[in-house]
Amino acid sequence: MYTDAGVCLATLGPGATNLVTGIADANMDSAPVVAIAGQAATTRMHKESHQHLDLVGLFAPISKYSTQILAPEIIPEIVRKAFKQSQAEKPGASFIDFPENIAQAEIEGKEPLKVQAAMTPEPPEAKIKQAAEIISRAKYPIIMAGNGVIRSRATDELLAFAEKLNIPVATTFMAKGAIAHSHPLSLGTVGLQAHDYVDCGFDRADVIICVGYDMVEYHPYLWHPEKHAQIIHVDQSPAEVDEYYILAAGVIGDIGESLDRIAEIARPQDKANLASLREFVIQEHAEHAEDPAFPIVPQRILWDVRQVLEPEDIVISDVGAHKMWTARLYQAERPNTCIISNGFASMGIGLPGAIAAKIAHPERTARTIVSNLMPPIPAPKRFKTLEDLKRENMTLEQRVEELETENARLKDENARLQKRLAKSERLSGNGSAPRKRSKKTSRKSKGGRPARKPSGKRTESHPS
Numbered sequence: 421m422y423t424d425a426g427v428c429l430a431t432l433g434p435g436a437t438n439l440v441t442g443i444a445d446a447n448m449d450s451a452p453v454v455a456i457a458g459q460a461a462t463t464r465m466h467k468e469s470h471q472h473l474d475l476v477g478l479f480a481p482i483s484k485y486s487t488q489i490l491a492p493e494i495i496p497e498i499v500r501k502a503f504k505q506s507q508a509e510k511p512g513a514s515f516i517d518f519p520e521n522i523a524q525a526e527i528e529g530k531e532p533l534k535v536q537a538a539m540t541p542e543p544p545e546a547k548i549k550q551a552a553e554i555i556s557r558a559k560y561p562i563i564m565a566g567n568g569v570i571r572s573r574a575t576d577e578l579l580a581f582a583e584k585l586n587i588p589v590a591t592t593f594m595a596k597g598a599i600a601h602s603h604p605l606s607l608g609t610v611g612l613q614a615h616d617y618v619d620c621g622f623d624r625a626d627v628i629i630c631v632g633y634d635m636v637e638y639h640p641y642l643w644h645p646e647k648h649a650q651i652i653h654v655d656q657s658p659a660e661v662d663e664y665y666i667l668a669a670g671v672i673g674d675i676g677e678s679l680d681r682i683a684e685i686a687r688p689q690d691k692a693n694l695a696s697l698r699e700f701v702i703q704e705h706a707e708h709a710e711d712p713a714f715p716i717v718p719q720r721i722l723w724d725v726r727q728v729l730e731p732e733d734i735v736i737s738d739v740g741a742h743k744m745w746t747a748r749l750y751q752a753e754r755p756n757t758c759i760i761s762n763g764f765a766s767m768g769i770g771l772p773g774a775i776a777a778k779i780a781h782p783e784r785t786a787r788t789i790v791s792n793l794m795p796p797i798p799a800p801k802r803f804k805t806l807e808d809l810k811r812e813n814m815t816l817e818q819r820v821e822e823l824e825t826e827n828a829r830l831k832d833e834n835a836r837l838q839k840r841l842a843k844s845e846r847l848s849g850n851g852s853a854p855r856k857r858s859k860k861t862s863r864k865s866k867g868g869r870p871a872r873k874p875s876g877k878r879t880e881s882h883p884s
């Protein structure tokens with residue numbers, strides 16, 4: 421199963437270089453595109469020459485296939501190959517450099533080559549069994565759905581799999597709508613920020629089933645830092661090598677079929693786990709539904725946008741803080757109804773994206789979300805930690821004792837700080853607060869280098 425590639429044309433030199441960001445974006449977002457650019461004639465490529473540039477070299481690192489047409493007879497093969505490469509999993513960009521003298525050449529007896537759509541291979545039985553056994557033994561399995569599920573049109577199978585086995589589903593930004601937000605097994609979108617509440621589901625999970633997951637969106641280091649869970653990789657292509665993504669089982673083949681066959685033999689969970697996480701998600705979404713604040717808060721905007729759009733209407737997010745808000749709070753009900761560039765994440769996708777959406781689906785409404793100075797997403801609400809849960813089970817006496825100890829510690833700390841303040845006031849001689857920072861509070865270390873930030877593995881997943 422593949423999606424037809426889009427095609428773009430550019431003139432030589434600066435026309436071609438203007439394609440660079442768009443092509444890099446398509447390539448990293450796994451969007452199939454064939455770009456064709458003019459080029460200087462082959463008779464002037466060997467010397468300094470107006471608008472001549474090594475375009476094949478320029479596009480090689482940002483495409484799956486970058487080539488030059490050196491003779492008119494090979495055009496059918498090159499064109500077919502460019503489409504085949506860009507549309508094959510994982511899809512991406514192909515680039516064709518088309519010299520002007522080749523473009524002028526006459527040619528006879530050549531036709532476009534027939535499309536030979538390769539069948540996606542069946543997943544091997546042994547791998548299906550292995551995955552099913554791991555899932556059957558799991559206590560807290562969770563599914564992470566990536567854009568590969570949507571690309572391979574396996575969202576129905578994903579839903580059937582989750583429902584049959586009673587396993588909750590979180591999606592990446594680019595898989596929004598792979599399961600309807602309103603579905604009781606939907607945990608919303610992951611990849612937003614350092615240790616968001618849905619991440620707590622990943623902390624707790626003993627088996628993480630990654631379906632059509634692209635690492636470029638959300639690095640495993642961020643959701644699997646302790647390497648505590650067994651990972652099952654279900655995809656059309658083999659898993660990327662990554663220290664934090666070592667597989668317990670890899671099921672490679674048609675995604676829908678893999679899910680169907682695993683679901684047939686795996687033991688379902690008795691009840692859906694992580695139901696409390698879903699409550700968090702729902703509460704957060706509705707929290708500002710009626711918020712009258714002005715300027716309007718992002719949460720209210722996204723809530724209202726959802727209210728005025730039909731489930732199949734399309735929202736395209738541009739890139740910035742608003743992308744994070746859209747990913748977190750827009751309630752997508754269908755696949756491909758919330759488009760977010762989360763691979764290369766180039767600003768500027770919003771407007772052309774909406775035009776493209778309208779061309780593809782003239783009967784639907786398409787809306788772009790672009791912002792200027794939208795506030796960043798605040799630190800995620802704290803989800804209950806193991807410590808919190810332990811505390812909840814304490815007797816009142818134990819809790820009072822804990823608070824008294826904490827109180828005493830704070831008093832000591834306060835006294836110590838007061839002493840230091842008094843001392844530095846004495847030293848400065850005028851009773852005003854010291855201008856120079858004490859050694860301990862200085863942000864610079866001895867060598868004059870900035871003090872290191874406290875280490876903590878989980879930082880922002882993306883700058884934008």
Ligand SMILES: Cc1ncc(C[n+]2csc(CCOP(=O)(O)OP(=O)(O)O)c2C)c(N)n1
Pocket residue numbers: 441739740741742743765766767768790791792793794795883884
């Ligand atoms: C083409 C491009 N240039 C720069 C960036 C880096 N970048 C990501 S977000 C951002 C700022 C976006 O600001 P704005 O459009 O005001 O949106 P807001 O953050 O206010 O939602 C920049 C410069 C990028 N992703 N793409």
